[in-house]
Amino acid sequence: MLRERRIKRHELQYYLQVFNRYTDRPMGCLGNVSEDGLMLISDLPMLVGGRFDLRLKVPQGPDEFRMVDVSATCQWCHEDVTPGCYDSGFHLQEAPVEYLELMHSLQHYFSFYPLEASA
Template sequence: MQIQRHIERHQLPYYLKVFNRITDKPMGYIGNVSLDGLMLISQLPMLVNARFDMRLKIPGRDGQVHHIDFYATCQWSREDVTPGSYDSGFSLVAPPAEYVEMVDALRHYFSFRPLQASA
């Protein structure tokens, strides 16, 4: 019997940096991600109910940096247990196909899969 596990959220701190798309300044790092939204870990609290223009810079296999631009609305923001860090939850407004592909790729990468028996 083959069992496939499903992970709802993926812990990604300090791997995927989020930038303000307008200013190109870093906003923080993705703490976890789903198709519906993300959690941002930042040095400053985020304004709740505000919409942000965000950008992810993803290194490609071709050596080029690819941008994933999207809008997200901050649903909540609170101080993290780590002093000087804040966690903020964002819902995405019409996530682009590139974001959906990234979430699917991360889900596949971080999923537990049974080892294939070799014959």
């Protein structure tokens, strides 16, 4: 049974890599974010129902990164419109403060705010 998404999300125009927290191997790129989850774009399909320990490496300067660790469960996975790529939706077990700060920063940076018309 397919349910429609009701959580507001913001599409990102550029991608941050997502890593396995323990092996430090890249898993894919961040596709979009919400308070409760994220979408991962990867070369391999993710195991639906699997719990993953993820790490986002947020650039802070030249060769400097801030690590944001999250634990998430894969809710769905399907092939992307780009051949050989997969989109996977993850629900965060508990969003740490660092993730929420990152999410708000990304939403602010990548969002379009229309100007009010002047009379």
